[in-house]
Amino acid sequence: MGPSRETYGTLLPVGGGDPIPLVKAELTVGRRPVCDVRLDFENVSGKHAVLSIINGLWHVRDLGSTNGTTVNGSRLSSPHTVMPEDELGFAGHLFTIDYTPTGPDSLLSSHQALDQDVQDERKRHSLMELAGLDTDEKTVRVGRPKTAPAAIERLSVDEAEFDDTVPKHFKPKAPARPKKADEDDFLKLIEDEVVKKPEE
Numbered sequence: 565m566g567p568s569r570e571t572y573g574t575l576l577p578v579g580g581g582d583p584i585p586l587v588k589a590e591l592t593v594g595r596r597p598v599c600d601v602r603l604d605f606e607n608v609s610g611k612h613a614v615l616s617i618i619n620g621l622w623h624v625r626d627l628g629s630t631n632g633t634t635v636n637g638s639r640l641s642s643p644h645t646v647m648p649e650d651e652l653g654f655a656g657h658l659f660t661i662d663y664t665p666t667g668p669d670s671l672l673s674s675h676q677a678l679d680q681d682v683q684d685e686r687k688r689h690s691l692m693e694l695a696g697l698d699t700d701e702k703t704v705r706v707g708r709p710k711t712a713p714a715a716i717e718r719l720s721v722d723e724a725e726f727d728d729t730v731p732k733h734f735k736p737k738a739p740a741r742p743k744k745a746d747e748d749d750f751l752k753l754i755e756d757e758v759v760k761k762p763e764e
Contacts, residue, residue: 571586572587572617573586573617573663574586574661574662574663575652575660575662576659576660576661577658577659578660583662584601586615586617586622588600589616590614590615590616590617591616593612594608594611594613594627595608595610603657605657607631607655607656608629611627612633612655613626613627613629615646620666623643624643624644624646624652625640625643625644629654631656632653633655634651634653635650635653636650648660648661648663648664648665
């Protein structure tokens with residue numbers, strides 16, 4: 565057997581699979597063969613994320629991957645601490661990191677309090693809940709009336725009385741005089757054209 569290497573923890577696939585030892589303080593995760601942790605899935609980016617241990621705690625930072633990196637189901641937009649009980653996702657492939665946090669006690673306790681607040685806020689998982697259609701909160705919904713409203717009776721224009729009067733400054737146009745049968749605009753236009761041409 566070869567010499568044993570120091571490990572900083574183990575990346576464990578959720579639902580089973582081969583454990584991945586974390587042998588460096590900073591590891592690149594992705595699909596490319598040059599990555600420290602190679603995840604050979606089509607939806608994992610070439611260089612997907614970076615895992616690094618800072619002050620005895622693992623942190624994850626997404627490298628602009630197409631399908632994202634998540635911690636406990638929330639997509640990351642900035643570096644995030646990963647505790648042993650957290651679920652870490654690379655493009656939907658879920659893992660946990662088995663390690664013993666060795667950071668300062670004050671940092672660990674503040675992180676646990678923050679995590680509890682974040683988890684309480686992120687309890688909605690289904691699309692119905694995210695859309696606000698199926699929540700635990702009791703909301704008062706205004707229902708439809710049991711009976712249809714009475715039909716609205718509308719009068720014709722001739723029968724209705726209108727309160728608005730026509731302003732005094734308004735002058736209606738004089739009605740257009742009806743055309744006689746012998747007046748045809750088209751024929752008159754042609755005649756005018758024919759008459760104008762010889763004069764020119």
